Amino acid sequence: MTRAGFVVEGAPDSPAISAVAYETYAPEFGRALLAYKVPLGQMTTVDHLTKELVRLRNAHINGCNICSNFRNPKALEAGLDEDLVTAVDDPTSDALDRRQRAAVGFAEAFLLCPFLDDATKTELSELFTPAQLVEIILSLISWSANKSTVLLGVDYQGDDRLQPDLAAIGTDFL
Amino acid sequence: MTWLALERAPGTSDLEAILELHPATAVALRDLVAAAQASVDDDLLQITALRMAQVLGVSEAVLAQLLDLDPDAGARCRRALMAWPSSPELTERERVSACYAEQFVIDHSLITDADIDAMLTHHSSAELFRFQVSIGVVDRLLRFCRIFEIEPPRGAS
Numbered sequence: 573m574t575r576a577g578f579v580v581e582g583a584p585d586s587p588a589i590s591a592v593a594y595e596t597y598a599p600e601f602g603r604a605l606l607a608y609k610v611p612l613g614q615m616t617t618v619d620h621l622t623k624e625l626v627r628l629r630n631a632h633i634n635g636c637n638i639c640s641n642f643r644n645p646k647a648l649e650a651g652l653d654e655d656l657v658t659a660v661d662d663p664t665s666d667a668l669d670r671r672q673r674a675a676v677g678f679a680e681a682f683l684l685c686p687f688l689d690d691a692t693k694t695e696l697s698e699l700f701t702p703a704q705l706v707e708i709i710l711s712l713i714s715w716s717a718n719k720s721t722v723l724l725g726v727d728y729q730g731d732d733r734l735q736p737d738l739a740a741i742g743t744d745f746l
Numbered sequence: 747m748t749w750l751a752l753e754r755a756p757g758t759s760d761l762e763a764i765l766e767l768h769p770a771t772a773v774a775l776r777d778l779v780a781a782a783q784a785s786v787d788d789d790l791l792q793i794t795a796l797r798m799a800q801v802l803g804v805s806e807a808v809l810a811q812l813l814d815l816d817p818d819a820g821a822r823c824r825r826a827l828m829a830w831p832s833s834p835e836l837t838e839r840e841r842v843s844a845c846y847a848e849q850f851v852i853d854h855s856l857i858t859d860a861d862i863d864a865m866l867t868h869h870s871s872a873e874l875f876r877f878q879v880s881i882g883v884v885d886r887l888l889r890f891c892r893i894f895e896i897e898p899p900r901g902a903s
Contacts, residue, residue, distance in 0.1 A: 575859055575862050576859035576860075576862040576863045576866070577862065577863050577866045577871075578862055578866065578871050578874060578875075579871050580871070580875075593875060594879075596872075597871070597872040597875040597876060598785055598875060598876045598879055600781055600784065600785075601778075601781045601782060601784075601785050601876065601879055601880070603781075604774075604777050604778045604780075604781035604782075605778060605781075605879075607774055607777065607778075608771075608774040608775065608777070608778050610774065611768070611770035611771040611773070611774050612771060612774075614770065615768055615771060635855075681893060682889050682890075682893050683889075686802070686889045686892040686893040687803075687892065687893075688749075688893060693749045697749075697750075697751060702750040702751060702752055702764075702767060703767040703768070705750065705894075706750070706764055706767045706768060706894075707767075707768060709889075709890050709893060709894070710768055710771050710775070710890075712886070713775065713883075713886045713887070713890060716882075716886055717879070717882055717883075717886075719854055719882060719885075720878045720879050720881075720882035723850070723854050723857060723878065724862070724874075724875065724878060
């Protein structure tokens with residue numbers, strides 16, 4: 573449900589609601605945001621499973637129901653299961669390996685407090701190449717667009733899973 | 747200088763060296779930023795972006811590598827931000843909008859319905875949406891610069 577006096581005319585009560593908001597109010601911006609996802613999906617320095625864990629942590633922190641319910645097929649092929657999805661929010665869980673946990677922590681820092689201490693920089697530099705670290709953040713630049721749509725209440729609250737046509741978007745990983 | 751261990755050609759700035767790691771994405775990012783800038787009037791976006799940059803400790807020189815900033819408008823913005831938030835150089839629309847953006851970057855979960863309604867006294871729903879998604883891009887760009895500790899190019903202040 574949209575917030576306060578903010579309205580989106582004709583918005584459907586479905587996962588498509590945010591797409592309708594972009595099309596109604598900011599179509600060119602929406603197209604640029606969608607176009608950004610194409611080279612994003614072509615970055616392959618970070619494995620699909622690690623990226624999906626980061627994407628889901630972002631979705632959970634920002635409270636995006638649509639993003640939280642979506643599962644990238646490539647991540648499922650790489651071994652994503654619902655135990656890992658639950659574990660991504662639990663820093664005490666050992667279901668994530670050290671590298672996956674560090675990537676999730678890196679995402680948390682980006683989203684909540686992007687000031688890293690020396691120990692964190694050292695660990696990240698040990699576990700990831702610069703290209704991998706940059707890929708994670710460039711991906712979060714797309715994924716955390718949901719912060720704005722959730723804030724304005726343009727986020728579908730149902731349990732339906734988003735079923736985008738990835739081929740039509742031009743990517744195999746959202 | 748960024749803490750990332752990068753190989754770079756002499757004279758390459760932090761930002762250039764980082765974006766060179768994923769050139770196709772860098773191009774799409776620039777297109778996204780351009781779309782964000784085209785969605786909001788320039789003066790409003792500039793004062794808002796500079797306030798957000800102040801909060802996240804990103805210099806104007808770094809921001810200027812990502813956003814197309816007007817130097818003349820920048821002088822007014824700097825004066826206004828020195829007397830933030832009460833500066834008489836700000837219109838009420840700018841003040842309300844920049845306060846909203848400031849809260850967004852500090853903690854978006856604390857933006858209230860009253861804050862949104864205050865924005866809607868100065869913006870239509872369409873304008874608010876465009877403003878929100880544009881400052882959303884600015885927020886993420888600033889966090890990108892902050893987390894990698896990107897510094898301005900040599901010679902820039």
